[in-house]
Amino acid sequence: MKEFFHRKIERNAIGFVLAIVGVASIGGIVEIAPLFTIGETVEEAPDMRLYTPLELAGRNIYIREGCYACHSQMIRTLRDEVERYGPFSLAVESQYDHPMLWGSKRTGPDLARLGDKYSDAWHVAHLINPRDVVPESVMPKYGWLMRNELKYDDLGLHLAAQRKVGVPYTDDMIANARWDAYGQANPDSSYAQGVAERYGEATNIRVFDGEPARITEMDALVAYLQILGRLTDAAHQTAAAAAEE
Incomplete structure (x- = not known):
């Protein structure tokens, strides 16, 4: 009976096309349907802040080096995940991520709550040679990040591109992107205060790679890693509210 039905459909070109259209439409x-309720799905986070130019540059390096292939940035609602990594991830935490880096592959641990978990010096040592701080690590070395000076002259264009896809960077942020990147990694410079004024007093402003004489790709990547999970406190507030119920 099934064989007869398939033969009948396959020999009827119009019927076969309509069947394909019907099945594709269901998929x-x-x-598409969930997109109509996206406003109800994404939580509100009044304290949400934007990536600084230096952090965005670090994110670009993170993507360039393929870090997302081994590390996810999405904590599931499973008990063992929450106990190991912290509060489960919320949609609002990724609203300014283009592209998003949730991932599902975990050769290494999830990084969604990595920010401020370790010191800058730990991250630098870990990236130069992971085995120095985690003997069993299979992560490659990224020592060249310490040698490569960061190209930050075009960061304004990166912010402008992000604004095109909905990230609310202001004209002032775009115009000062290169100097904000320099100032965030050089707290003694005259540009450091501008970073705090544009991105908030809680912004990490310090020498991330330990060498104040120049701004390296290591500065940028460590700055990015240190802000993961800290753009908003919404997840921790949600977890606290659930614990009180």
Whole structure:
């Protein structure tokens, strides 16, 4: 009976096309329908702040080096994940991530709550040679990040591109992007205060790689790693509210 039904459909070109359209439409509706309720899905986070130019540069390096292939940035609602990594990830935490880096591959641990978990010096040592701080690590070395000076002259263009896809960078942020990147990694410079004024007093402003004489790719990547999970406190507030119920 099934064989007869398939033969009948396959020999009827119009019927076969309509069947394909019908099945494809079902899949499309399943994927598209949730977008109509996206406003109800994404939580509100009044304290949400933007990536600074230096942190955005670090994120670009993170993507360039393929770090997302071994590290996810999404903590599931499973008990063992929450106990190991912290509060489960919320949609609002990734609203300014283009592209998003949730991932599912975990050769290394999830990094969604990595910010401020370790010192800058730990991150620098770990990236130069992971085995120096985690003997069993299989992570590659990234020592060249310490040698490569960061190209930050075009960071304004990066912020402008992000604004095109909905990230609310202001004209002032875009115009001062290169100097804000320099100032964030050089707290003794005259540009450091501008970073705090544009991105908030809680912004990490310090020499991330331990060498104040120049701004390196290591500065940028460590600055990015140190802000993961700290752009908003929404997840911790949600966890605290759930614990009180």
